[in-house]
Amino acid sequence: MAPKEEATNAKNVATQHSQEEQLLHQLPKPNIQNSKYTKRAVLKTLLNRDDGGFALVGERVVVGGWVKSSKETRVPIFRSFLKLFGVGGGGNGGKDSPLSFGQRVQQQPVFSTVTLQVSDGSCVASLQVIVDSTLAPPGRIMPSGTCILVEGVIQQATTSGKHTIELKAEKVLHLGVVEDHEKYPLSKKRLPLHTLRNWAHFRPRTTTVASMARIRHELTHGTHTFFQNNGFLYVQVPIITTTDSDEFSNKFQVTTLLSNKATEEETSTKASGVSLESIKASLKEKINRIEELKRTDSNREALLAAVQDHKKTNELALELEAEEKREKAKANALIKPDRLNFLDDFFSCQAFLTVSGRLHLESYACALGNVYSFGPRFKASTSQSTRHVSEMWTVEAEMAFAELEEAMNCATDLLKHLCKWVMQHCHEDMKFVLKRVDQNIALRLQSVQSTEFEKISYYKAIDVLKQVKDKNFTTNVEWGVPLTEEHESYLADEVYKKPVIIYDHPKEVKPFYVRQNDDGKTVAAFDVIVPKVGAVIRGSQNEERIKMLNIRIEEQGLSKDQYEWYLDLRRYGTAKHAGFSLNFDLVVLMATGISDIRDVIPFQRSFGKINN
Structure with missing residues (x-):
């Protein structure tokens, strides 16, 4: 470039900077x-x-x-x-x-x-x-x-x-x-998400996980806003319960009996006051003593005595180590409930971490009208599915004087509201997600928000799946068999290519409290399946007829005494009521395009994995 051109460019740059400075002085300084x-x-x-x-x-x-x-x-x-x-x-x-x-x-x-x-x-x-x-x-x-x-x-x-x-x-x-x-x-640069799970306490410092957290926050805000704006009252339901609201799930036992048993079985090692740590410290001293004797001209007898002393101490350390392992095994051993006397337990009865709060929520719906709850729910499942972990946050709603159709409408409106909310309130984070995670996420959220959900009965779902010729399902498609993740995803992703509501399931695959239909075979339950995510919402109209509820309790082999409080709701001023459970973690998955639910939960708990 010629000197004259360089001078001209330099003059233009100086002029631009001068104009920017003048503009800055003219602009009002924001607080x-x-x-x-x-x-x-x-x-x-x-x-x-x-x-x-x-x-x-x-x-x-x-x-x-x-x-x-x-x-x-x-x-x-x-x-x-x-x-x-x-x-x-x-x-x-x-x-x-x-x-x-x-x-x-x-x-x-x-x-x-x-x-x-x-x-x-x-x-x-x-x-x-x-x-x-x-x-x-x-x-x-x-x-x-x-x-x-x-x-x-x-x-x-x-x-x-x-x-x-x-x-x-x-x-x-x-x-x-x-x-x-x-x-x-x-x-290290750009660690994969599955590697970051090993450091849950550092994960939010990464841009991706921080975006997940902010999106999760806004979805929480959006959830409460929806219910508050639609006249629902927020109710906290218990996490520890005696009620088995989902007999199809493994539950976490809540008990103090095992810790008491471990205390009673203290070993003679602890009683003697000898600890493994002190023995290991003594071993180091004895090794140093042997090395010192080897370096000096000490007599052979002193060295042999030191070696023998070290050998005996080492044997004692190995014995104590083995005994510690046996203690841990005893403390961690699974004891069958029939071998425990729950009258001696903390609550004087058998208790669990709750799988669902809908039964407790129902008691408040029968007094206050429309209510909802938001909290953790627990299933002791060994599944390695990318859509389930042992502790998942759930939004539950219950409406008095409502039937199945009203519950489906409310669930649909909530899902559409959350899709719209996240697009409106997470603009910068969604731009990042579009760039780094899933380029199609905005289109899918817009589709859920604007599309009319496909409604099909369980009968029709089975019929459609039986006609599929180009795919072999892991679980055979037959009447009476619960639809698996694979079945549900195929219907939403491949057949209808939009959210699907499947209703009127066989009574054998749904909880006892779901209202039985007039055909005597199906119950008024529904599932909302979203493409790429699966069953985000499961709901039902609950049985208000005490006679039918008693029959269902007997059919399931449940203890009637355990549900007397629940039956009271039918004895004293019952009403038709319906509700649903929304898996909040799956909604975060839906909103971000992340493929594994473990990566959108702040501190995930799953089979064989609990870091902090």
Whole structure:
């Protein structure tokens, strides 16, 4: 490029910067709202503005977050002094030129600036923070995961790219260093989600899991908003219960009897006051003693005695180790309930972690009208399905004076509302999900929101599946067999290609409390199946006729005494009522396009896996 063209370009750039500065002075300075309780600016209030934060240039703020990436720029101190005084910009490179002088002082101490990408978890974007080495040693602030709280001034980004603004730090108010960078799991780039499950306490620091958490938060907000706006009352139902509301599921036993039994069976080792730890410490001392005798000219008898002493101590350690294993095995051994006397238990009866809260919720619906609950539900399933874990959050609703059709309508409206809500309130996170996870997620959410759900009976579902010739199902399709994940997904994904509601299931495959239809074979139950996700909602009209309910309890072989309180609801002022359970974790799966439910749950509990 000719010198004249270079001068023209430089003039144009200077003019542009001058115009930007004039514009900044003309714009009204917005007030930066600090977090009420932490006195810092939350990054989303700076970065999620329409102008990218441009109008905030010149404002002083305090920000805090965790370092995602970093870069250091090093400049020799003497050279920086020369630049400060306007020396070193040119010269012919001769012996006494500033350039050759700078080369001669490269061994001098180095001044550096560190560019940090900092995230506080409030949004997808990160803030670029510039920190001089005079404020903090680069080696302490640069490692990924470092927590930093700084005060500084917002300025225009000095580098071209995705950043509109950056923060020039003037004070480092707090520094949470990473003690061993090599052991910090997130120091590696782009770990797969299944690997991140091993560090559930660090997962939310990643962009993907942080987005999942924010989307999950908004879906929770959207759920409560839907019910509050439609006249439902929020009710908390118990997690510990004596009622078996789903006889088809394995339940977690709640008992103190096993811990009491382990206490009673304390071994003689503990009674004697000898611990394995003290024996192992003694072994180390004896090894050191043997090594010392070998290095010196001690007599052979002393060395042999020390070796023999070490051998006996080692045998004792092995014996104690074996006994500890036997103790743990006894404490963890499964004891059949029929061998336990539950009258001696904490609740004086057999208790479980609840599988469903609908029965308890029904008692409040029969007094307050429309009610809902939101909380964890538990199934001791050994399934390795990507759609189920042992602890799942569930939204449950119950409506008095409602029948099956009303429950289906409410469930459909809730699902459509959540699809619309997440698209409206998670704009930045959904953009990230579209780019990094699933390019078709927006179209699928829009489809669920705008499409009329296909309604088919269980009879028709079986008939459609029996006509399928190009696929062999793992479980044969027959009347009376519960539809599996495979069956349900095929109907939604391949046959109808939209959400499907399957209703009127055989009474044998649904809980005892579901209302029996006039045909005597089916019950008023429904399942909502969503493409790519499966059964998101299961609901029913509940049996209000006490005679029919008694028959169903007997058919299922359940203890009538256990359900006397539930039968009371029919004896004293009953009403027709219906409701449903929405698997909230599957809704998060639906909204994000993630393939495994374990990756959208903050702390997943599944068969053989509980990290923290």
